[in-house]
Amino acid sequence: TQTTRPQRMLAAVQKNATRGDPRSVVKAIDQFCRQKEWAMNVGDEKGCILDSVVTEVNPATVLELGTYCGYSTVRIASLLPPDAKLITLEFNPHNAAIARQVIAWAGLGDKIQLVEGASGDWIPKMKEKFGIETFDLVFLDHWKDRYLPDTKLMEECGLLRKGSILLADNVISPGTPDYLEYIRNSPRYKSQYFRSHLEYTKAEDGLEKSVFLG
Numbered sequence: 759t760q761t762t763r764p765q766r767m768l769a770a771v772q773k774n775a776t777r778g779d780p781r782s783v784v785k786a787i788d789q790f791c792r793q794k795e796w797a798m799n800v801g802d803e804k805g806c807i808l809d810s811v812v813t814e815v816n817p818a819t820v821l822e823l824g825t826y827c828g829y830s831t832v833r834i835a836s837l838l839p840p841d842a843k844l845i846t847l848e849f850n851p852h853n854a855a856i857a858r859q860v861i862a863w864a865g866l867g868d869k870i871q872l873v874e875g876a877s878g879d880w881i882p883k884m885k886e887k888f889g890i891e892t893f894d895l896v897f898l899d900h901w902k903d904r905y906l907p908d909t910k911l912m913e914e915c916g917l918l919r920k921g922s923i924l925l926a927d928n929v930i931s932p933g934t935p936d937y938l939e940y941i942r943n944s945p946r947y948k949s950q951y952f953r954s955h956l957e958y959t960k961a962e963d964g965l966e967k968s969v970f971l972g
């Protein structure tokens with residue numbers, strides 16, 4: 759029977775990456791997406807911007823909205839300090855099943871908690887279920903029409919503290935106009951746009967980095 763793109767991506771990781779070596783997993787996925795099939799990972803170009811933000815923030819707690827196959831999950835977790843925790847939410851069970859195997863191959867299972875379900879359902883449960891006070895870094899990469907409602911929900915649930923960083927993928931392509939409008943005009947955030955390209959293409963895209971001011 760026909761395989762899916764995530765399954766073919768996982769096969770490429772298991773064939774070309776070294777077990778326990780997260781950066782080789784990242785490299786194998788980027789090679790697969792450049793040479794074989796496009797896929798909606800944040801990619802190598804925007805991935806370098808993501809790396810610089812992660813290393814600058816040096817977060818103890820990270821929330822990723824939208825795991826997909828685990829590319830950015832592994833990329834972020836490979837840069838975290840020893841006792842840091844990354845929680846990643848994935849709505850699509852098939853994506854989640856693939857991502858678990860990619861994360862395992864990278865050897866990052868003890869740093870990453872993959873939760874299956876919708877952000878709207880899980881954000882209000884973060885404190886009670888995972889003992890999280892606030893997130894130092896949030897990477898938004900799920901459904902683009904959920905960026906704004908979920909940001910408001912995180913504010914309401916007290917999951918952001920003075921200095922928490924939101925980093926949003928795809929603010930140009932596919933685009934998140936209502937989120938950009940809100941975050942750039944809100945007195946509660948200081949935002950910065952990092953211009954780049956849509957993963958593996960020449961189209962414009964970028965990451966929006968926003969600091970919550972409290």
Ligand SMILES: O=C(NCc1cccc(CNc2ccc3[nH]ncc3c2)c1)c1cc(-c2ccc(F)cc2)cc(O)c1O
Binds near residue numbers: 900
């Ligand atoms: O749409 C995108 N990604 C989101 C997404 C998409 C599909 C499924 C899921 C299911 N996962 C999911 C859903 C809801 C959720 N709630 N909480 C967690 C959670 C998780 C998530 C996307 C698209 C393009 C793109 C495509 C085509 C094109 F031409 C240009 C650009 C590029 C990207 O980098 C993208 O990130």
Ligand SMILES: [Mg+2]
Binds near residue numbers: 799899927928
């Ligand atoms: Mg994306």
